[in-house]
Amino acid sequence: MSLITTIKNKFTKHEGCGCGQHAPLALPITQDMIVRDVTNRWPETINVFGKHKVDFCCGGAHSIEQTARAKGCRDVAALVADLNAAVKN
Secondary structure, three states: OOHHHHHHHHHOOOOOOOOOOOOOOOOOOOOOOEHHHHHHHOOOHHHHHHHOOOOOHHHHOOEHHHHHHHOOOOOHHHHHHHHHHHHHO
8 A cells, every 4th residue: 555545544534434444423422422523424413403493503513412502402311312313213
């Protein structure tokens, strides 16, 4: 393998690409995960956030818990459970 190929492989982001050369993001989704990271990896979670009336303020740069509480979500545990249910289907 050439040096260029080695460097390229080391710095190439493989998340969700299906190449089989990376470890998948771990389930379950937790309240500490960043909203943007979750929606980028699992687009099906966007509808779940909407169902719980949690929008992506600040571009989704904060944790699920911070964002949910800022938007008035009283049951963060239910939100996280629904997010995990959505990605398991």
